[in-house]
Amino acid sequence: MEKTKKTNLLKLTECAIMLALATVLSFIKIIQMPMGGSVTLCSMLPIMLIGIKYGNLTGGLVGLMYAILQLVLDLPGGNVFYMGMSAGVVIIVALFDYLVPFTMLGFAGTLRKVNTKKIPMLGAYIGVVCVIVIRFCCHFITGFTVWGQWAPEGMSKYYYSLVYNGTYLLPELGITLVVAVLLLQVPQMRRLLLNNKK
Numbered sequence: 693m694e695k696t697k698k699t700n701l702l703k704l705t706e707c708a709i710m711l712a713l714a715t716v717l718s719f720i721k722i723i724q725m726p727m728g729g730s731v732t733l734c735s736m737l738p739i740m741l742i743g744i745k746y747g748n749l750t751g752g753l754v755g756l757m758y759a760i761l762q763l764v765l766d767l768p769g770g771n772v773f774y775m776g777m778s779a780g781v782v783i784i785v786a787l788f789d790y791l792v793p794f795t796m797l798g799f800a801g802t803l804r805k806v807n808t809k810k811i812p813m814l815g816a817y818i819g820v821v822c823v824i825v826i827r828f829c830c831h832f833i834t835g836f837t838v839w840g841q842w843a844p845e846g847m848s849k850y851y852y853s854l855v856y857n858g859t860y861l862l863p864e865l866g867i868t869l870v871v872a873v874l875l876l877q878v879p880q881m882r883r884l885l886l887n888n889k890k
Contacts, residue, residue: 729860755798
């Protein structure tokens, strides 16, 4: 019983620290893109690491908390909602710009048991790529359904959404994957992430 309490306390502490780290890193912008969006200092990776270590339930819950935090932190900037938005559009923006894409980061550990001798953490790397692709797809949806009305004249709203979201999420994917690979090459890090794996 005492051991279970200590394990739960450690898990809760790790989740809180990684959530705080992800939030702080989201403010560190390496590149601000001219059309909008920015490349951060691996702000998504802490949430992904929780998913890799503890699985989808814990990862998804931490991802959801991160999504809510990102929404709340972005509200004062005035770039989340605009005057005259219908209730349906507000729901689309809340879901596909925040709740779904950031929650999905916690599912990076879905394939964590997929390993090969040459690439021990292959499933984790695939998970990192997949959740960022899912995030891109979510933002792409709001890009052409909601924000496409601000596309430059003569530019398709689909192309606008593709360029807008691709210019910051593609570099973010590259940086996050490189850092994840470097981190997971360290044997101590692998042991730390896999210590509760059955």
